[in-house]
Amino acid sequence: MSDPFRETLDVFCECGVEFIVVGNVASLFQGAPITTTDLDLVHRRTPGNVERVLAALARLGATYRNDPRGLTPGASHLAGPGHQLLKTNLGLLDVLGSLGAGITYEELLPDTDLVRLGANELRVLTLERLIRAKEAAGRPKDLAVLPTLRATLAEKRRLAGKP
Amino acid sequence: MARPSARTRRRPASRASSTARRTSAGVTRRPADSSGTGYNGPVDTSTPRPPAPEPPPPDVDEAGVDLTVIRWFLELTPEGRLAHVEGILRTARAIWEQNNVRPVP
Numbered sequence: 001m002s003d004p005f006r007e008t009l010d011v012f013c014e015c016g017v018e019f020i021v022v023g024n025v026a027s028l029f030q031g032a033p034i035t036t037t038d039l040d041l042v043h044r045r046t047p048g049n050v051e052r053v054l055a056a057l058a059r060l061g062a063t064y065r066n067d068p069r070g071l072t073p074g075a076s077h078l079a080g081p082g083h084q085l086l087k088t089n090l091g092l093l094d095v096l097g098s099l100g101a102g103i104t105y106e107e108l109l110p111d112t113d114l115v116r117l118g119a120n121e122l123r124v125l126t127l128e129r130l131i132r133a134k135e136a137a138g139r140p141k142d143l144a145v146l147p148t149l150r151a152t153l154a155e156k157r158r159l160a161g162k163p
Numbered sequence: 164m165a166r167p168s169a170r171t172r173r174r175p176a177s178r179a180s181s182t183a184r185r186t187s188a189g190v191t192r193r194p195a196d197s198s199g200t201g202y203n204g205p206v207d208t209s210t211p212r213p214p215a216p217e218p219p220p221p222d223v224d225e226a227g228v229d230l231t232v233i234r235w236f237l238e239l240t241p242e243g244r245l246a247h248v249e250g251i252l253r254t255a256r257a258i259w260e261q262n263n264v265r266p267v268p
Contacts, residue, residue, distance in 0.1 A: 025245070028248055147224075147228050155230060
C-alpha cells in the first residue's frame, strides 16, 4: 500500500465515476494542512453513474466497515441520499449520496474546483463551501478544524490580493 | 543681476507662513523649524515618495493557527499536498504496526 487516497481516486476516475471530493481530503487539496484517515466522496446518483460507482467499489474490494459479514453496497443503496461507510483494500472510504442536509452532487457542483491529479482532473469542493458545511454540521470534530480552514482561506485571499 | 529662482530663493524666516506652501516648481516650503532640524530650506516634493512598506503578516493568527505552515502548504501543488499527507500516513501505519497497534485498514 503506497498512496491509498491517490489510488482510490485513480480507480474512481478510471471507472468514469462522476464524483466530488469533500471532507478533509478536499480541505488538504485546497491548501489546509490537515491530515485524515478516510476519503469522502459525493457521487451523482443517476443510474449510469451508480453502476460506475459499483464497478469502482468492486475493484477496491469495498465492504461496509461496521458489518462483520462483509456486505457490499448495492445500486439501491447508492441511489439514495445516505452515507455508505466502507473499508476497501486501500483504506477507509465514505461514499455519500448527499452532503449535510441532503445536498446533492448537482447542488454542490457550482462550488467545486477542478484539481489535476496525474492524468486525471478531480472535482473538489471549494474551501468556502467546506467551511460552510463544517459550520452547518457543528460537531466537535468539524469545529476542531474550522480555525485551520478559515486561516487557510484568509491566507489564500491575502496571497491573491483579495480582501 | 539675475533674479533668484524659486528653487534657490530663500524667504526670511519671519515671513514664513504657518503651513507648508507648494510652488509651481514642485517645491514645498515648510514653516520655520517644522522638521525640528533647523532646516527651513526648500524640499523637493515633485517625485512622489514610495508608499511605506506594509508590515509583514503575522506568523500566528488570533485563533493560534500557525500561518507559516499554511504558507508552506500553499506553495505545494494539490498533488504535492496529497503526497505529503499520504507520506505521513505511511509513517503512522509503520509505527502502529511495529507497536502492535491496530492499523487503519
